[in-house]
Amino acid sequence: MEYRQTDAPPSYDSVMNQNTSPPSYPSLQVLSATQIQPYYIPQPTPQIPAPCVVETISTQRRHVLSYKSKRCCYGGSGGSAFVVVLLIIAVGLGVHYGSSLWTLSGKDKETDICTPSSVNCDGKRDCSRGSDESRCVRFGTANELQVMTSKAGSFLPVCAQGWSKSIADQTCQQLGFRQSYAVDVLQSSSSAFQSLNSRFSNTIQGSVNISSSCPLQQTVSLWCCDCGRPPVSTRIIGGAVAAEGQWPWQASLHFRGYHTCGGTLVAPDFIITAAHCFPQEISDYLLPSNWQVYIGMVSQLKLPSSYNVKKITIHENYDPDTKNNDIALLILNRPVSNIQPACLPVFGQTFSPGSKCWTTGFGVTSKGSDSGSIFLMEVAVDLIDLAVCNKPTVYNGLITETMQCAGDLMGGKDSCQGDSGGPLVCKADDRWYLTGVTSWGDGCGKKNHPGVYSNVGRLLTWIHGKMQQERP
Incomplete structure (x- = not known):
């Protein structure tokens, strides 16, 4: 479809017929790494590497369109199904999540109160949140x-x-x-x-x-930490099942027992993910106790010990309509040991358009798929210049300075549903740097509609600031 500059980008949560039962998960006996197709996704299809799948469709304010929902909602039986229905209703009706500061610990929102005489960077804490x-x-x-x-x-x-x-x-x-x-x-x-x-x-x-x-x-x-140097470094261009140890910083965020979003370990106590994984209108998604984090695994069938979430901090200027500032920081209940995080970029560090980077996740892997990948998938994508991505034939001005496009304008290589919040990493000086956070896009692998990622370099000040405020 053609976009107008006044249109909001495709919302990342699909809508489904609420009277339709989720399709059953494929038999685990018939799945193998060799049967998984490369990470080429020409059409949007929601995923779930668990008992069932929820498939949805987006309703825009002005258009009905197909798009890729990089976050996927899972429902099993009983209470889980109820949560899924709530999410579908909220998202399907196009609820606006708001843009207030969402720093959540339990049920409370925290505000930062500063004294009139507060001075920045004088070494004295004048504001309640510092x-x-x-x-x-x-x-x-x-x-x-x-x-x-x-x-x-x-x-x-x-x-x-x-x-x-x-x-x-x-x-x-x-x-x-x-x-x-x-x-x-x-x-x-x-x-x-x-x-x-x-x-x-x-x-x-x-x-x-x-x-x-x-x-x-x-x-x-x-x-402050050793980062970005995984013990395994072999790569297969074009999309494949990731080997254990290739992307140790990859996190799988489970909401009430089911993979829902990806994330990236950037420090022993912190995970970076996408803000849209936590819709404000559904309070259960904002409760840290409903989330568990698995790190360093390559299969949903072989989960390591989980980490609990102590706090969810969402960018105060996140806009669910435009997907601007689509970033969140999770504070874990205990530090991660023996798993190397991805490096955060340094100030001013950039990767040129055309640079080959990698994105990973447990999202859907093929056209028409009704389930996500049990295995961690990887695919090489090229960074795309902001001006190119904002052309009328591509996203027509919807890409902001806090976003980064990556993929192939001819279609094919892309991230998709279930990959939300996961990493886009680029290599420099033998280290892998977190360049983007999987955010949104129109379809999966469509021509002239590459994946859109939150630009970590542009959000560094926020990341460092929140890590300091929430330091263990």
Whole structure:
């Protein structure tokens, strides 16, 4: 169909005939890795790697159209089916979820209250949720530690003089990590620095002063965790079943026992996923206790020990109509050990259009499929320039700066239902970086309608800020 610039992008939750029973799940005896088709999805079909499947259709404000719902809702018998019906009704009627701040722990929403005299990045917490001190640290090229203070007003590299393991650990803990992983020095050409003062306070921004000099111009390169280097590195271009260990950061988010969305481990306590996996109008989806997270597995038939969700934090400016800022952060009840996360990109890091990246998930795998993949699937996709993706023949202006298109304009390679919230990763310097979060699209693998992902690079400030606010 043809889009007009005033139209909202296709909503990611389908609508089904509520009187129709979900089709049965294919017999596990006849499934094997060799029977799964490559990750080519020319038409939208919802998925479920569990007892049953719910298939739905989207109703737009102005159009009735087919699209791919990257989130899938599952229903078994009894209470699970009731939840599915609620979701179908809410989404099928096109409910608007709102754009207020959704930081949920149990049933309570938390607000951030700041004093009139609050000062950003002075090392003193003036706001109840600490937002005044949560966006003062970032990483530059080669993981150069950069800090902004209330006096500097801009990000400056941190001089390596006086740096120690304990300060590195404290800084990484401030950023939401458990400890530091590695520290190195870089040769800087900067004319101004942040230098450690005589006493380290609770925050790095409260522990530095502006300086015009730094011995040998050496600044701090800080890694808070080892990331983006899986133990298995073989790839098959075009879509295939992923081998164990290829994408260790892949998470499967289960709502009341059924895979519903994907996610990405980015730190021992944090999972990044999509905001649209948590529709505000259905309160059960907003309760952390209804979710379990499985990480590092490649089969829904062989689940490892699960992690419970402590808190669900959704971007305060997420717009369910446009899918802008479609990102959420899950805080786990305990840290993940022995599983390597994906790397978060550093400030200013970009991947050029045409770069070959990879997306993974348990979504549907073939045209007309009525069930999702039991196995983790992988497919190589090319990044597509924003201007190209906004052409009238493609998405006609619907792609914002917080979105990233990837796939093939000729159709074929794409993500689909059940993949929502999962990773789009790109490789640089032998590490895999989380570049996108599976978000939305029109159909699955359709010509001129590639997959659309939340642009992680554009959302880094929000991610780092929330990780600091929710640090363990």
